[in-house]
Amino acid sequence: MTRGTRRVLSAFIAAAMSIGILFPAAAPAARDVAAELRRERARLIQMKEREEKTALELTEALRKEKLSKGRVGEIQERLKRQRSLLSRIDRKVSVLNGRLGETEKAVRELEAEHGQARTGLRRAEVAAFSGQRAGAGDPWRPSGRERERYFMRVYLAADAEGVARITMARERKEEELSGLERQVAVTERKRTQEKKVGETLLSRQEEERHRLADIEREKKRKEKELKSLRAKIARMESVVSRVERQVKERERRARKAAGGSEAGKPAEVPRRFASLPGGLSAPLAGKVVTRFGRQHDATFDVTIENRGVEIEASSGASVKSVGQGEVAFAGSVSGFGNVLILQHGGGLFSVYGRLETFLVKQGEAVKKGAAVGRLPGSPSGKSVLYLELRAGGTAIDPTSVIRLDR
Amino acid sequence: MSERPSLWWIDWRLSRGPLVREATGRFLFFCLLGFALLSLILSGGAGRFIADRYAITAVLRTEVPQAEAEGLARKVAALPPVRSAAYRDPEVAWKEFLRAYPGMEPLRGAGGNPLPGYIEIRIRPERLTGADVRLVTSALRSVSHVEQVLAGDEWLPRLLRAEHIVSWAFRGIFGAFLAGFFLVCRLQERARAVALAGDFAFLAERGVPAGRLAFFRAAGAAVSGFLLAAAGTAAGGGALFLSLRTFPFLENVIGPSYELILPRTVAAAALFSLVVALLSGAASLLGWMAARSRRK
Secondary structure (H helix, E strand, O other): OOHHHHHHHHHHHHHHHHHHHHHHHOOHHHHHHHHHHHHHHHHHHHHHHHHHHHHHHHHHHHHHHHHHHHHHHHHHHHHHHHHHHHHHHHHHHHHHHHHHHHHHHHHHHHHHHHHHHHHHHHHHHHHHHHHHHHOOOOOOOHHHHHHHHHHHHHHHHHHHHHHHHHHHHHHHHHHHHHHHHHHHHHHHHHHHHHHHHHHHHHHHHHHHHHHHHHHHHHHHHHHHHHHHHHHHHHHHHHHHHHHHHHHHHHHHHHHHHHOHHHHOOOOOOOOOHHHOOOOOOOOOOOEEEEOOEEEEEOOOOEEEEEOOEEEEEEOOOEEEOOOOEEEEEEEEEOOOEEEEEEEEEOOEEEEEEEEOEEOOOOOOEEOOOOEEEEOOOOOOOEEEEEEEEEEOOEEEOHHHOOOOEO | OOOOOOOOOHHHHHOHHHHHHHHHHHHHHHHHHHHHHHHHHHHOOOHHHHHHHOOEEEEEOOOOOHHHHHHHHHHHHOOOOEEEEEEEOHHHHHHHHHHHOOOOHHHHHHHOOOOOOEEEEEEOHHHOOHHHHHHHHHHHHOOOOEEEEEOOOOOHHHHHHHHHHHHHHHHHHHHHHHHHHHHHHHHHHHHHHHHOHHHHHHHHHOOOOHHHHHHHHHHHHHHHHHHHHHHHHHHHHHHHHHHHHHOOHHHHHOOOHHHHHOHHHHHHHHHHHHHHHHHHHHHHHHHHHHHHHHHO
């Protein structure tokens, strides 16, 4: 629930309490005003229900938007990393391809050189053999022939050495080439995988963008609705304030009409909950799940002003009066279901929301610890009671005056 | 008064005609023999031929600079048995190699010229012996610039033996001709002694001793033999000179023409003439004795 929704709801509750307080205490002269107030209340309840629905939808839209934005941001971050990785891979592939090309060229050259060298060696061997058979050089010059044979050996050795050197160089280059090819294949596979991941991310990003656009559109629509509702609530608040003033004025007049002695008396002094006879007790056994005051919601990044607490208890549990008092209001309030308001005198009120049934009637006096209502059932076996304490028109933290499990 | 007649050239005075024919024949024979003798002396038998074909090759290391290689060649040339020592750079070696093994030229581009330079050392013909060759090769092997010494270690002993045999064969043939000359000469002397037996008997009756007659006849034969041999050798030498000048390739086998006038050649020719003189004298004496024994 957003802060705006809470604010509207609080205003409504305040208005409802005022109405609940004023109606039983109203003098016969103010019956027409009370009727007017009832009509106004019914209209307000309808408006609140609409507003609550819109607020819930808006909240949902905001939550979705936030989630979607988060997802889009995450996807964009991943895409950025992906692109950087792909770029690195591309650079690596480019370098590897360059090296591959150079190595292939070197291997081709070496192969050609090797072929030439081998052909040369074969020809030299043939020439040496032919020369040996035919008697190379002048046969009358044995020393010359000896030298020629020696030089042929030198030549063949140099040629064979050249062939061996080229063979070795070619083998080295071929090894390098196969290594590079493996490296390129691995990198290509990686690139393909990363491209696939990138494409998936892109499609997801596209989906998220579509979803975000839908949410944005929904959000704008809801914001517009909310704005209009807030305007209505503001108007309703002013009406409630006006009615409160009218009720106070009528009470003052009624006191004046009842006797001159009472007319001079000042209005009842506001009391504190601690000064209630018998003190206060817990409305039921349960754990406080929503605290009083400003609470920050990390999920939606909003601050909510809670005017009461929410106590989680077993489904169908009885709700008891926190102190002695009188039922000031028992009716339905938009967003809080059935609401019971007990007046403890001296401007002290206790409000019980989200009840399924009332066990008391409006105007009925209740003692401390008396069952006043019942929580609804739920499949999970747990239900939540809304408890709010008001002193002199101001909400106070129930946990500060009542011992509640947190 | 009894005057003793001179017995010099008695045969010439008694039988001039036959003696002219014999002298002519011997001169021609000595021309040939002189030609052969001088050829043999100049060529050293087969020595010059072999020496001209034999060479020691000192293959140098590839990194030896040309200047150092040429300096080494000069030092080697100064060795006593060495006739010449010439440095051939790798380019020349490659060209020679290509001449010996045609068709290898296209291969040069693939690997360049792998051949090193070398020094070709030729030995003097008269020093072409195993000991002198070893002297030169051991000197070369001790030089650090030399990679390999090719001196025909496998075939040189056989070559030297063949040269020895051929040289002795030439000398034997020459000796045989000389012996033939001696025999023919003896027969001629005997025949003349028989033909002039009457004249010699007449001289003996007048108191000329037979021994004195034989001595003068032999002395005349020796002197004429010497002169004829010298003249024939000179003529043969001239012919050889002309031949060498006309056919220079013969110099590779026989030797240069200027060696004909070297003192050792002249001395050999003189010695040859002297031997011929002795043989002529001996043949005359033996012919005389043979004729006397037949008459008895």
